[in-house]
Amino acid sequence: GVVGHVTTYFGGVAADEPHAALVGRDALSAGGSAADAVVAMALTMTVTRPDVAGLGGGGVCVYFDRNSKKAQAIDFLPRAARTPPPHGRWIATVPGIPRGLFALHARYGRLRWEQVVQPAENLARFGTQMSRGFDRAITANQALVAWNPDLRALLAARGGGRVHEGDSLRQLDLSGTLSRIRTAGPGPFYGGQQAREYVDAVRAAGGSG
Numbered sequence: 001g002v003v004g005h006v007t008t009y010f011g012g013v014a015a016d017e018p019h020a021a022l023v024g025r026d027a028l029s030a031g032g033s034a035a036d037a038v039v040a041m042a043l044t045m046t047v048t049r050p051d052v053a054g055l056g057g058g059g060v061c062v063y064f065d066r067n068s069k070k071a072q073a074i075d076f077l078p079r080a081a082r083t084p085p086p087h088g089r090w091i092a093t094v095p096g097i098p099r100g101l102f103a104l105h106a107r108y109g110r111l112r113w114e115q116v117v118q119p120a121e122n123l124a125r126f127g128t129q130m131s132r133g134f135d136r137a138i139t140a141n142q143a144l145v146a147w148n149p150d151l152r153a154l155l156a157a158r159g160g161g162r163v164h165e166g167d168s169l170r171q172l173d174l175s176g177t178l179s180r181i182r183t184a185g186p187g188p189f190y191g192g193q194q195a196r197e198y199v200d201a202v203r204a205a206g207g208s209g
Contacts, residue, residue, distance in 0.1 A: 001030055001031060001111055001112065001115060002030055002031075003026045003029050003030045005029065005030050005031045006028065006029050006030070006031055011028050011034065011037075013025055013028065013037050013041065015041050015044075015045065016045065016049060016052065016133060017044075017045055017048045017049045017131045017133060017134075018131070019044055019047075019048045019123065019128060019131070020041040020042075020044040020045045020048060020049070021041070023040045023041055023044045023119045023120070024037040024038070024040055024041040025037075026040075026119070027040045027041075027111065027115075027116060030111060030115070031110060031111070032109070032110050032111040032115075032116070033108055033109055033110045033111075034063075034108070035063065035104050035105055035107070035108035035109050036105065036109045036110055036111045036115075036116050038061065038104065039101045039104055039105045039109065039116045040116040040117075040119055040120070042059075042097065042101055043101065043116070043117055043119075043120035043178065044119055044120045044123060046097070046120060046174070046178075047120050047123045047124045047128065047171060047174060047178075048123065048128060048131050048134065049131060049133055049134050049137075050134070050174075051133075051134060051137040051138075051141075052133075052137075053097070054097075055095055055097050055098060055174075055177065055189075056078070056093075056095045056097070056198075057078060057095065057096065057097050058076045058077040058078040058093075058095065058096025058097055058100060059076060059077065059096065059097065059100065060073060060074070060075050060076070060077060061073065061074045061076075061100070061104055063104070063107075063108055074100060074103055074104055074107075075100075076096035076097065076099060076100020076101075076103070077096055078093035078094060078095060078096050079093055079094045079096070080092075080093045080094075081093075081208070085207070085208035086208055088206075089206055089207055089208045090206060090207050090208070091207070091208060092202045092207035092208050094190075095189065095198075098181055098186035098189045098190075099186045099189070099190065101186075102185055102186045113182070113185070114182050114183070117178060117181060117182035118182060120178055121175050121178040121179055121182060122175075124170070124171040124172070124174040124175035124178060125170070125172065125175035126170070127168040127169060127170040128168070128169060129165075129166050129167065129168060129169070130163055130164065130165055130166065130167050130168075130169045131165065132165045134165075135164050135165040138155065138162070145162070148205070154169075154171065155169075177189075177194065180194060
């Protein structure tokens with residue numbers, strides 16, 4: 001459970017963003033499993049690359065056990081409602097990442113759940129340098145940023161304009177959400193106050209919820 005516990009060769013990780021790769025390395029170095037590293041990296045990327053790994057998304061994970069020579073898959077892709085949305089609104093889906101990552105960790109993790117969530121929460125709370133990939137994604141979607149006042153406020157720079165690659169970016173609302181996931185698991189994300197906040201945000205953005 002302590003970074004540096006494993007001093008010999010302990011595997012490797014790959015991620016689309018440097019901070020996520022470092023967090024995954026630390027999870028393995030602390031004696032964590034591949035699942036611990038994947039969960040920690042995925043949650044980190046909800047902070048550093050939310051355009052590709054936001055909490056509202058999902059995914060599929062394939063886990064291979066070298067001892068039994070068996071592979072298992074966990075599908076936590078977002079699920080859309082069966083009924084069509086009202087006219088003028090887009091289809092909203094039920095997020096899969098919080099519950100899917102929790103299930104992956106519960107089945108194959110070695111470290112404490114709190115330990116794999118904490119790095120992402122800290123990056124969101126105290127700030128991290130904006131990655132090149134996130135900066136390019138924002139540039140490619142300027143119309144969406146201009147349309148969304150909350151997103152504009154999040155990306156605003158102190159001297160005017162928006163933050164760019166290498167600038168510090170703090171996401172206090174996201175850190176609060178990750179804190180609740182760390183302490184209570186994914187349950188509140190799907191029921192209770194946090195779920196109501198998610199539905200309200202979806203409706204405010206023009207989705208159906």
